[in-house]
Amino acid sequence: MKIKIFLIIFFLSLNSSLYAEKSLDENKIHKNLRCLVCQGQSIADSNSDFAITLKMVVKDLIDKGKTEDEIYKFLSDKYGDWILYNPKFNLGNFVLWSLPYAVFILGGIIIVFLLRKKSKKT
Amino acid sequence: MLSNTGNLLLSISILCSFIVVYQSLICLKTPNNSIFKSIYQTSLLQSTVILICFFTLVAAFLVSDFSVMNVYQNSHSLKPVFYKISGTWGNHEGSLLLWVIILTIFSFLFLIQNKNHPKNYRIYTLIIQNILILGFLFFIFFNSNPFSSISPIPKEGLGLNPILQDPALAIHPPLLYIGFVGSSIYFSAAMASIITDYSGKFFAQSIKSWVLISWSFQTLGILVGSIWAYYELGWGGFWFWDPVENASLLPWFAMTALLHSLLVLEKRNTLYFWSVILCLLTFTLSVMGTFLVRSGILNSVHTFANDPTRGLYILIFLSLMIFTSVYLLFVKFKQTNDQIYPNSKETFILINNWFMMFYLITVLLGTLYPIFTDAISNNKISVGPPFYNSVIIPIVIVFLIFMAIGPKAKWIKNKFSNLKNLFLIFCGAIAINFLIIYFFKSYSLISNLIIVSSLFLIISTFLDLFKKPKFNLSRIISHLSFGLLIFFIGLNHNFSVEKDFNIKLGETKKIDSYKFFLQDLKLEQKTNYKAVIGKLQISDLITKEKKTLNPEIRIYDNPQTLTYEASIKSNFFRDYYLTMSNIDRSDYYNIKFQKKPFMIWIWISVVMLSFGGFLSFMRYAKNN
Numbered sequence: 160m161k162i163k164i165f166l167i168i169f170f171l172s173l174n175s176s177l178y179a180e181k182s183l184d185e186n187k188i189h190k191n192l193r194c195l196v197c198q199g200q201s202i203a204d205s206n207s208d209f210a211i212t213l214k215m216v217v218k219d220l221i222d223k224g225k226t227e228d229e230i231y232k233f234l235s236d237k238y239g240d241w242i243l244y245n246p247k248f249n250l251g252n253f254v255l256w257s258l259p260y261a262v263f264i265l266g267g268i269i270i271v272f273l274l275r276k277k278s279k280k281t
Numbered sequence: 282m283l284s285n286t287g288n289l290l291l292s293i294s295i296l297c298s299f300i301v302v303y304q305s306l307i308c309l310k311t312p313n314n315s316i317f318k319s320i321y322q323t324s325l326l327q328s329t330v331i332l333i334c335f336f337t338l339v340a341a342f343l344v345s346d347f348s349v350m351n352v353y354q355n356s357h358s359l360k361p362v363f364y365k366i367s368g369t370w371g372n373h374e375g376s377l378l379l380w381v382i383i384l385t386i387f388s389f390l391f392l393i394q395n396k397n398h399p400k401n402y403r404i405y406t407l408i409i410q411n412i413l414i415l416g417f418l419f420f421i422f423f424n425s426n427p428f429s430s431i432s433p434i435p436k437e438g439l440g441l442n443p444i445l446q447d448p449a450l451a452i453h454p455p456l457l458y459i460g461f462v463g464s465s466i467y468f469s470a471a472m473a474s475i476i477t478d479y480s481g482k483f484f485a486q487s488i489k490s491w492v493l494i495s496w497s498f499q500t501l502g503i504l505v506g507s508i509w510a511y512y513e514l515g516w517g518g519f520w521f522w523d524p525v526e527n528a529s530l531l532p533w534f535a536m537t538a539l540l541h542s543l544l545v546l547e548k549r550n551t552l553y554f555w556s557v558i559l560c561l562l563t564f565t566l567s568v569m570g571t572f573l574v575r576s577g578i579l580n581s582v583h584t585f586a587n588d589p590t591r592g593l594y595i596l597i598f599l600s601l602m603i604f605t606s607v608y609l610l611f612v613k614f615k616q617t618n619d620q621i622y623p624n625s626k627e628t629f630i631l632i633n634n635w636f637m638m639f640y641l642i643t644v645l646l647g648t649l650y651p652i653f654t655d656a657i658s659n660n661k662i663s664v665g666p667p668f669y670n671s672v673i674i675p676i677v678i679v680f681l682i683f684m685a686i687g688p689k690a691k692w693i694k695n696k697f698s699n700l701k702n703l704f705l706i707f708c709g710a711i712a713i714n715f716l717i718i719y720f721f722k723s724y725s726l727i728s729n730l731i732i733v734s735s736l737f738l739i740i741s742t743f744l745d746l747f748k749k750p751k752f753n754l755s756r757i758i759s760h761l762s763f764g765l766l767i768f769f770i771g772l773n774h775n776f777s778v779e780k781d782f783n784i785k786l787g788e789t790k791k792i793d794s795y796k797f798f799l800q801d802l803k804l805e806q807k808t809n810y811k812a813v814i815g816k817l818q819i820s821d822l823i824t825k826e827k828k829t830l831n832p833e834i835r836i837y838d839n840p841q842t843l844t845y846e847a848s849i850k851s852n853f854f855r856d857y858y859l860t861m862s863n864i865d866r867s868d869y870y871n872i873k874f875q876k877k878p879f880m881i882w883i884w885i886s887v888v889m890l891s892f893g894g895f896l897s898f899m900r901y902a903k904n905n
Contacts, residue, residue: 186781190666191665193665201665244663245668255646255668259639267635270635273631
């Protein structure tokens with residue numbers, strides 16, 4: 160019963176996420192790009208000339224049939240990684256992406272260790 | 282004149298702190314088991330003087346005394362009275378004065394509130410707290426003095442940044458500071474506790490109400506800040522994982538962990554050193570947040586661009602704090618014989634702490650990492666919402682499940698007898714999730730899981746109200762509202778509608794199932810700004826709903842600034858959110874429209890969350 164429900168949900172959501180892939184969400188891309196002339200705003204939130212220009216560039220790239228990743232790559236080559244709100248997964252950012260999980264796993268191990276040591280004593 | 286008065290009062294405060302420390306040191310050497318009356322008196326005097334000092338600054342703002350540099354830089358004679366007052370703490374120097382007030386008053390209150398705890402513990406707490414006070418008073422006096430004078434006296438002030446002229450932002454700093462700075466008292470108490478070996482459950486009892494009160498205020502402070510960001514910054518979101526926002530969240534995680542570990546310390550007398558570490562960590566993170574925000578490291582990313590001495594001073598102060606804490610812990614650490622059975626409430630509280638540390642590390646790393654990469658490899662990177670969302674959200678799903686089950690466990694040794702109920706609740710949560718899919722539209726796997734687990738938490742916490750003969754109402758309220766918070770954030774995030782388009786006066790635009798009509802533009806002259814007010818009609822072609830919104834473009838006089846005021850129509854089901862901005866060299870206006878479901882419930886959930894904290898504080902204060 161539980162498994163059945165789980166499977167239904169799984170396929171329903173899989174379906175929806177597949178569906179979302181079909182068209183590129185312009186707004187989502189805008190939100191992932193930093194407005195370089197503003198203080199901590201994405202170009203989706205900004206009205207600066209820079210944001211307006213960049214939105215046109217993004218639209219242009221989408222019309223040319225570029226994928227989301229290609230657009231990010233194009234812009235980061237041009238403006239540097241500073242423009243991407245989603246830091247790339249590369250060697251330089253390895254610590255950033257992996258340390259939280261490493262700490263999480265370590266924390267789990269510490270707790271298990273703590274509990275096992277105590278229960279052995281009793 | 283007021284400048285001199287202020288400086289005099291600041292000097293008296295410094296003197297008072299020295300006297301308190303001196304008297305305390307003598308008191309330590311006296312074998313007598315009670316604290317000198319003179320210490321109480323000096324502490325009271327110290328609190329009074331610093332309050333008067335603050336009101337002197339408020340007075341300078343009220344009468345627009347531009348001979349005071351701080352007033353000249355941050356006020357204007359034509360500003361409404363309310364914002365003249367709130368302008369006092371709306372700047373670096375004034376807010377530091379507020380910071381010291383809370384340090385001092387908390388120090389005094391802690392002294393008089395804990396009469397049944399040993400003398401040495403209380404005295405050491407007082408001494409350490411006064412060292413903190415002195416640190417900040419020196420900083421104010423020599424580096425960031427709000428009473429510096431200016432001559433010749435300017436005729437008019439420069440004015441307060443218009444986006445800070447706002448009721449929410451007027452109360453935001455005091456609320457946040459009670460949380461932020463309030464944590465100093467258990468920093469001092471934790472140090473005193475290690476020094477005097479006053480450990481265990483009595484230590485927990487002496488700081489518990491301080492943790493509760495600072496946690497509740499911190500929660501409210503963060504809330505007010507996000508509400509302000511929501512309606513003032515004009516991008517329709519309430520949390521951007523901006524470094525400044527993160528700086529307020531980091532101590533919150535540590536405080537939340539502490540709040541829970543204290544329960545174990547109080548009930549079972551274990552986890553003492555861990556609780557002390559959390560006490561020290563909370564205030565250290567608060568000071569670190571202040572350092573990051575004030576030094577200008579984060580805003581501009583050019584290290585210490587704002588004022589190098591300012592950042593440097595806090596950095597030295599911070600390093601001393603960390604060094605002393607680590608040193609004391611290192612010297613005094615003892616292997617304790619903690620007895621924890623794996624299936625017990627203690628374990629679940631440890632799990633809470635485990636997750637809180639994960640959130641803390643993630644946010645800390647995300648905030649600091651760009652500084653490191655910039656320093657090491659000269660490669661500037663941004664760590665924004667996508668990073669936090671993808672790292673944290675999957676973990677939150679598991680966290681919510683634990684949060685639902687944990688409080689049902691018993692102390693010492695637990696046996697789950699109600700697994701069947703939990704399974705039924707889980708099925709209920711899934712069923713509701715299906716209803717959501719049916720009424721809105723389908724959404725991604727991870728969002729499904731978030732909704733299901735938050736519903737699981739909500740339902741099972743809610744049912745706790747009926748089950749036990751004796752229940753902990755404040756816990757239920759806080760856990761329930763945290764579930765609601767995640768639930769509504771999930772719905773809001775997934776089912777928001779956003780439209781971005783350009784329109785000119787009199788034009789009608791149809792986008793998907795919405796029709797927009799820019800009916801009118803009015804020019805109005807207000808006391809300290811001019812405004813262009815738009816009248817925009819929105820009709821939903823499916824529900825036939827019609828709304829009229831009035832976004833504004835404001836031109837403030839002093840200082841000359843352009844701001845965009847969002848127009849928000851909110852009810853219990855959704856917010857209509859709209860901003861309008863002019864486009865240079867054209868008669869078109871850019872419109873950003875958002876329809877955000879259940880927005881108001883996000884605020885309500887957080888208010889309930891902190892209400893749970895206040896309730897627990899009041900009950901605890903009554904019993905002790």
